[in-house]
Amino acid sequence: MALVKCPECGRENVSDTATSCPDCGYNIKAHYDKIKRDDEERIKAEEIRKQKEEKRKKDLAEKKRLEEVYKKEQEERERQEIEHKLEKQRNTKILYWCLGILVAVICVTMCIIGIQNENTEKALIELANNSFDADFESYKSALQGYGINIDATYEFGNMSYEEGVLSVDCNVTYTSSDIDKYRKVEYDSRDARKLCFILKDIDAVRRENSRYTYNSESGTVNITLFGDDSYYGIVVLDKDNCEYHYSYVVDWDELEINDETVFMEDDGSYQPSGDSNSSSYTGSYDATLEYGSGSVLVCISEDAMSRYMSALNNDNQGTIDEMQSSGEIGFTAKGTKCNIVERKVGKYQVKLLDGIYEGNTVWVISESVNEK
Numbered sequence: 001m002a003l004v005k006c007p008e009c010g011r012e013n014v015s016d017t018a019t020s021c022p023d024c025g026y027n028i029k030a031h032y033d034k035i036k037r038d039d040e041e042r043i044k045a046e047e048i049r050k051q052k053e054e055k056r057k058k059d060l061a062e063k064k065r066l067e068e069v070y071k072k073e074q075e076e077r078e079r080q081e082i083e084h085k086l087e088k089q090r091n092t093k094i095l096y097w098c099l100g101i102l103v104a105v106i107c108v109t110m111c112i113i114g115i116q117n118e119n120t121e122k123a124l125i126e127l128a129n130n131s132f133d134a135d136f137e138s139y140k141s142a143l144q145g146y147g148i149n150i151d152a153t154y155e156f157g158n159m160s161y162e163e164g165v166l167s168v169d170c171n172v173t174y175t176s177s178d179i180d181k182y183r184k185v186e187y188d189s190r191d192a193r194k195l196c197f198i199l200k201d202i203d204a205v206r207r208e209n210s211r212y213t214y215n216s217e218s219g220t221v222n223i224t225l226f227g228d229d230s231y232y233g234i235v236v237l238d239k240d241n242c243e244y245h246y247s248y249v250v251d252w253d254e255l256e257i258n259d260e261t262v263f264m265e266d267d268g269s270y271q272p273s274g275d276s277n278s279s280s281y282t283g284s285y286d287a288t289l290e291y292g293s294g295s296v297l298v299c300i301s302e303d304a305m306s307r308y309m310s311a312l313n314n315d316n317q318g319t320i321d322e323m324q325s326s327g328e329i330g331f332t333a334k335g336t337k338c339n340i341v342e343r344k345v346g347k348y349q350v351k352l353l354d355g356i357y358e359g360n361t362v363w364v365i366s367e368s369v370n371e372k
Contacts, residue, residue, distance in 0.1 A: 006022060127170045157171045170224060176244075285337040285353050287350070291365070295333055332356060
């Protein structure tokens with residue numbers, strides 16, 4: 001308890017616990033209790049403010065610390081990224097340097113190999129030029145003595161070099177100074193037949209001497225003789241460039257003069273069993289096989305047909321004979337009945353219903369299939 005002054009009337013020495021002033025009745029206790037509460041609330045509010053201020057400062061300090069940590073982490077990540085990029089750039093440069101060195105080594109190696117191959121190829125071309133002339137003169141001599149004078153000239157055409165082997169296409173042109181006496185022969189006449197078999201004998205010499213091989217330290221040269229025609233056989237030119245073309249296709253010898261046939265004869269190499277025009281088959285069929293006046297080519301497979309046509313176009317009688325001996329190709333009689341199995345461009349697969357190959361499924365050229 002303390003003596004205070006009445007805040008209402010100013011009386012001195014009034015107890016601060018008095019509920020009323022003796023003079024004016026003012027509730028002094030309530031007045032000072034309120035002041036006390038106000039002071040306590042003020043003190044409490046100040047403490048709360050201080051606590052909040054301290055918390056704010058702590059939060060700011062923590063935020064600043066976290067920002068510093070984040071900043072350092074970010075700087076570390078950026079540093080690592082920069083180091084990674086620099087490392088990647090260094091590795092890329094090293095890779096490019098290695099690739100550049102490798103390419104340079106490959107280029108130098110290829111240049112060396114190219115120079116070596118070029119030198120080898122030149123050496124082989126020189127070998128061909130130096131060696132072939134004498135053999136070609138011998139070949140020209142072998143063409144004589146068959147009833148007409150034959151001369152031949154050659155020119156090297158396509159050349160291909162691979163692994164020490166030079167392959168040369170030798171284009172040969174055949175001429176005759178006295179073959180023109182046959183120019184006006186009549187079809188199937190004695191003179192037409194005579195010239196046909198003269199050229200057949202000469203063509204046999206050509207086939208027997210169609211390839212020449214020369215070997216040296218530099219490698220091997222293979223020279224293949226080709227005629228100046230695109231046909232199977234031989235073409236001889238007279239002084240007026242009139243063409244005398246002998247060909248042997250399947251089993252027929254044929255002579256053409258300026259693209260006009262003057263002689264054809266079956267050499268009798270194909271001998272079908274039984275009557276080629278008769279058939280024991282009486283059932284239904286899709287087509288008959290007919291091609292010109294002779295027998296019809298049959299092949300056991302598509303591949304065999306392709307190989308046969310290639311050999312025919314390249315004048316490779318050896319391959320044709322080998323295929324016929326092995327049974328890859330054969331010839332059936334004109335009029336053989338068949339059923340069509342498959343159609344393709346230029347060729348059919350058929351099942352033969354009669355003839356010497358009855359029951360076999362074969363391939364034939366489309367022109368030989370006469371559909372019903």
